[in-house]
Amino acid sequence: MPAEKAPGLVTSHETDRDWWRGAVIYQIYPRSFQDTNNDGIGDLRGITRRLPYVASLGVDAIWVSPFFKSPMDDFGYDVSDYRAVDPMFGTLADFDAMIAEAHRLGLKVMIDQVLSHTSDQHHWFRHSRMDKTNRYADWYVWADPKDDGTPPNNWLSIFGGSAWEWDTNRRQYYLHNFLKSQPDLNFHNPDVQEALLADVRFWLDRGVDGFRLDTVNFYFHSTGLENNPPLAPELRNATIAPDVNPYNHQDHLYDKSQPENLAFLERFRALLDEYPAAAAVGEVGDAQRGLQIVADYTAGSDRMHMCYSFDFLSSTRLTAERVREVVQEFEDAAPTGWCCWAFSNHDVVRHGSRWADHVVDRNGFLKMNATLILTLRGSVCLYQGEELGLTEAVLDFEDLQDPYGIQFWPTFKGRDGCRTPMVWSHNEPNAGFSEGKPWLPVPYEHLTSTADLQAEHDDSILQHYRRMLAFRERHQVFAKGSIAFADAPDNVLMFVREHQGTRMLVVINMSDRPRSVELDDKGWQAVENSPHGDVPREGDTLELAPFGAFFATMEA
Numbered sequence: 001m002p003a004e005k006a007p008g009l010v011t012s013h014e015t016d017r018d019w020w021r022g023a024v025i026y027q028i029y030p031r032s033f034q035d036t037n038n039d040g041i042g043d044l045r046g047i048t049r050r051l052p053y054v055a056s057l058g059v060d061a062i063w064v065s066p067f068f069k070s071p072m073d074d075f076g077y078d079v080s081d082y083r084a085v086d087p088m089f090g091t092l093a094d095f096d097a098m099i100a101e102a103h104r105l106g107l108k109v110m111i112d113q114v115l116s117h118t119s120d121q122h123h124w125f126r127h128s129r130m131d132k133t134n135r136y137a138d139w140y141v142w143a144d145p146k147d148d149g150t151p152p153n154n155w156l157s158i159f160g161g162s163a164w165e166w167d168t169n170r171r172q173y174y175l176h177n178f179l180k181s182q183p184d185l186n187f188h189n190p191d192v193q194e195a196l197l198a199d200v201r202f203w204l205d206r207g208v209d210g211f212r213l214d215t216v217n218f219y220f221h222s223t224g225l226e227n228n229p230p231l232a233p234e235l236r237n238a239t240i241a242p243d244v245n246p247y248n249h250q251d252h253l254y255d256k257s258q259p260e261n262l263a264f265l266e267r268f269r270a271l272l273d274e275y276p277a278a279a280a281v282g283e284v285g286d287a288q289r290g291l292q293i294v295a296d297y298t299a300g301s302d303r304m305h306m307c308y309s310f311d312f313l314s315s316t317r318l319t320a321e322r323v324r325e326v327v328q329e330f331e332d333a334a335p336t337g338w339c340c341w342a343f344s345n346h347d348v349v350r351h352g353s354r355w356a357d358h359v360v361d362r363n364g365f366l367k368m369n370a371t372l373i374l375t376l377r378g379s380v381c382l383y384q385g386e387e388l389g390l391t392e393a394v395l396d397f398e399d400l401q402d403p404y405g406i407q408f409w410p411t412f413k414g415r416d417g418c419r420t421p422m423v424w425s426h427n428e429p430n431a432g433f434s435e436g437k438p439w440l441p442v443p444y445e446h447l448t449s450t451a452d453l454q455a456e457h458d459d460s461i462l463q464h465y466r467r468m469l470a471f472r473e474r475h476q477v478f479a480k481g482s483i484a485f486a487d488a489p490d491n492v493l494m495f496v497r498e499h500q501g502t503r504m505l506v507v508i509n510m511s512d513r514p515r516s517v518e519l520d521d522k523g524w525q526a527v528e529n530s531p532h533g534d535v536p537r538e539g540d541t542l543e544l545a546p547f548g549a550f551f552a553t554m555e556a
Contacts, residue, residue, distance in 0.1 A: 020210065020279035020305050021338060022479025023060040024380045024469060025110060029346045030067050030089055031075060032421045033384060035434035042421070042433070044090040048098045050424075051105055053451065057387060058469030061108035063212045063281075065346060067095070068114075071121050073181045073403065077112075077214060078119035082199035092206075099207045108209035110281070115196050116218040117182040124195075125183050129169050139192050140183045141175035141221060142167075154227045155255045156247045158240070158285075160407045163255065177218055177255065179403060187219045193264060197271055204275050216265075216282030216307065217293050220258035228252055231288075239287040239314045242412035248287065257286055257293055265303045272305075281340045281379070282307040291326070295334030306379050308340040313348045318355050318369070320493040320510045324485050327376060331483065341373050342381040350385070350418045353392035361512060361546060363389065367464040368510060368547035371532065374468045375506050377483035377497065382465075384422055388454060389461035392417040393443040401440060416440055423450040467531040471551075475527075477504045489515050492544070505552040509544040517542040517550075524552035 034046025044067060054062060066076030069084040076086070085092055102109045118125055127136040143152040143164070151164035151173050157180075164173040165180040175184040185192050200211070228250040241247040265282075272278040282304045284293045290309035297304045311326045312318070330339050343351040352366060359365040366389045373380055395416055400406050405414015423446045424432030430442045431450055454462035472478045481499030488494035491511040497504045505524050509515045519540045526537065535550040536543040542550050 017277050019060065019108065019277055020281075020379060022379055022476075023108070024058075024374070024382060024472070025061045025063050025281070025340070026054050026057065026059040027063045027065065027345060027381055027383045028054075029065045029384060029419055031439060032419050032433070034422065034424070035436065035438075038434055038436035039088070040434050040436040040438045041088050043088070044085065044094040044098050048094070048101045050422075051098070051101050051107065055105040055107055057466055058473055059107070059382065061110055061209065062102060063110040063381065064098075064112065066112045066114060071119055071181070073119070073179055075401070077114050078117075078121075078179065078182045079114050080119040080121040080123075082196075083202050096206065103207070108277075109207070110210040110212055110279075111203060111208050112214055113200060113203075113211045113280075114214040115185070116215045117176065117178060117184045120181045120183055124185075128183075129167050129174070132170060132172075138189050139186055141186050142170060142172045143175070143225060144172055153225050153254075154250070156228075156250060158245070158247055159404055160245060160247075175221065175255075177215070184218070184221070187264060188223060188260070193267065197267065200268070200271060204272070204278055209277060210272070210279040210281070210305075213268075213280055213282040213304075215285055216297065216304070217257045217261065217284050217286060219264060220260045221256065222254035222258060224254070226254045228254055235288065237287050237314070239290070239310045240285045241287070242408060244408050244411045251288065252286065257289070262296065262303065265297060269302050269304065279305040281305065281381070284309045291330050292333055294339060295330060295337050298337030298339070299334055300336055306338040306340045308342050308381065310348075312341060312343055312373075313345065315349070315354055318351075318510070320488070320491045320508075323372065323376075323493055323510075324495075327378075327483065328485060331377075338378065340379040340381055341376055342383070343369060343373055344383040344386050344418065345381065346383065346419055347415055348418065350383075350390055350392045352386070352389050356391075359512060363459075363461055364547040365512070366461050368508060368549070370461070370465050370468050371549050372493070372508055372510070374472050375478055375497070375508075377481065383418075387462050387465040388423065388446075388449045388451060390423070390446055390449060391443075393420040393441070393446070395420075395441065399441055420446070423447065425452045426450040464531060471529075471531050475502075475504060476500075477502050486520070488517060491515075492517055501555060503554045505550070505554070507542060507544065507550040509546060509548045512546045514546060515544045517544060521554070523554050525554065527551040527553055 030042050033042040034050050035042050036045040067089040068079045069081040069086045070076045070078050099109055124136050124139050127134050128140050151162050155163040157163040159178050166173055176182050231251040236248045284290050284307050286293055294307040294309050297307050356362050356365050400416055402414035402416045420440045421433035421438050421442050429435050430438050454460035477497045477499040481497035484496045486494045492515050493508045495506055530551050532549040
C-alpha cells in the first residue's frame with residue numbers, strides 16, 4: 001500500500017487557488033462508511049479513523065454527504081438545523097477533529113449543502129406554516145388552491161405524486177420537489193438568501209474547503225406558477241427519475257432551472273472568493289438540458305467553480321461514441337466552464353452493475369472505467385467503494401430504508417443498493433464496518449472485494465485506482481489540460497490533452513476485443529510506467545488488448 005501523505009505536506013493542489021480544477025474528490029456517505037459506537041450507523045469519528053486509507057488512494061479531497069441535524073426522512077437531505085451535527089453522527093468537536101486530520105493528511109474537505117429545501121422540522125418552516133403574517137411567512141413557496149380546491153398547477157415531485165401538499169393552518173399548498181416533509185425554500189425572498197449564505201459562512205469559518213451543492217438548479221421556481229407542458233414520449237428518459245415515475249412526462253420549464261438562479265450563484269461565488277481556496281461543485285438534475293445548464297452555471301469565473309450532470313450517471317451504455325459526444329457537447333457549450341465527472345454516487349445504481357453486468361472480464365472493464373474518468377478533461381468524483389469495484393446490492397423489500405424505493409417497488413428498488421456499508425476487512429464482523437447490526441445489510445457478494453483483500457493483490461481494481469491516481473498526479477496535463485478528440489476504430493476513444501507545452505495522447509480500448517489503432521504522427525513517445533503496461537507497437541500501429549490503454553507524450 002502506498003504511504004499516506006506526510007503531515008504538513010503541501011501539494012500542488014494545496015498551493016493553487018484553482019486546486020479544484022482537475023481535483024479528484026472522494027465521496028463519503030457517512031451512514032455507511034465506518035461505525036465507531038456500534039449502533040450500526042457510520043459516524044464522523046469513523047470517517048476520521050479511515051482517512052489514512054482515503055489519503056493512500058491519492059485523491060485530493062473528500063466530499064462528505066449530509067451529517068446535519070435531521071429527522072432522517074431522506075437520510076440527512078432533509079435538514080432541520082444547518083449548523084448542528086446530528087447526534088447519530090457525533091458532535092461539532094468530532095467534525096473539527098475530522099477536518100484537522102484531513103488537512104494533516106493533505107486532503108481538502110467539501111461538505112454537502114442542501115439549500116433548495118429544508119426539513120419540515122426546521123424552525124423556519126414551523127414558523128412559516130403558522131400563519132400568513134409572521135416573519136417567516138414568505139420563506140417557503142406557498143400558493144392558494146384553485147377554485148375547485150386542487151393544487152395550483154400540475155408540478156410533480158421527483159419522489160412521486162404532486163409537488164404540492166395542503167397545509168391546514170395556512171389553508172394553502174406548499175411546494176416540495178422531493179418528499180412532502182422537504183418543503184422548498186422561496187429563493188425569491190432576499191431574507192432566505194441571506195440566511196442560507198450565513199449558514200454557508202459558518203462552515204467556511206470552521207475550516208471547510210468547499211461544498212457540494214445538492215440540486216443546484218432547483219433553487220428558483222417561476223413566480224407565475226405556470227403548468228409544465230407535457231413532454232413527447234420519444235423525448236422522455238430516466239436520467240434523473242426512474243421510468244415508472246410520471247415526473248418524466250413533463251418538460252420542466254417552470255418548476256426549476258430559472259434564470260434568476262444565476263444571480264444567486266454569483267452571490268454564492270463572491271462569498272467563497274473571500275476565502276483563500278474555497279470551491280464548490282453543483283449537482284444539476286435535468287433530463288433534457290443538463291449539460292447546457294452545467295455550461296451556464298460554470299461559464300466565466302463568477303458562478304459555480306464546477307458542476308456535474310447525470311449524463312454518466314444514467315443507465316445509457318458507456319461507449320467511446322457516447323463519451324466523445326457528452327464531453328464534446330460540454331466543451332462546445334462552455335469553453336470557459338468546468339465539469340466534474342462521476343460514474344457513481346449515493347443516488348444511482350453502482351456502475352459496477354449498471355454497465356458491467358453484461359461484461360465477461362468485469363475487472364478489466366472496471367479498470368478501464370477508472371482509466372477513462374481519470375484522464376478526461378474535468379474534475380472527478382469517486383464514490384466510496386467504487387475503487388473496490390463494488391456491485392449494486394440486491395436487497396429484500398423488508399430491508400429497504402429509502403422512501404423512494406418503497407414508493408416505486410418493485411420496478412424501481414430505490415437507492416439503498418448503492419448505500420450498503422463499506423467493506424474493509426474480510427474476516428471481521430460486518431466486514432469491519434460495525435460490530436452492531438448495520439442499518440443496511442452487508443452484501444455477501446461484497447465480502448470477496450474488501451479493501452484488505454484487494455490491497456494484497458497487485459492486479460486488483462483497488463491497486464489499479466491507486467496506480468491511475470498516482471499517474472494522474474505525475475502528469476499535470478490530466479488535471480489542467482485541454483482536450484481534443486481524434487477519430488479511432490469502433491469503441492476506441494482517442495484524444496490529446498495539452499498543457500503548458502506538453503501533449504499527452506490517450507488511446508483507450510473500450511471494447512472486450514483486441515483493437516489495432518493507427519497513429520497519424522510518428523513523433524509520439526510511449527510513456528514509461530503506464531498503469532496499463534507496455535502496448536505492442538509496430539511503426540504507427542498499436543495493438544491494444546481488450547480494455548487496454550496507451551499513453552504517449554510529445555512536446556507541443
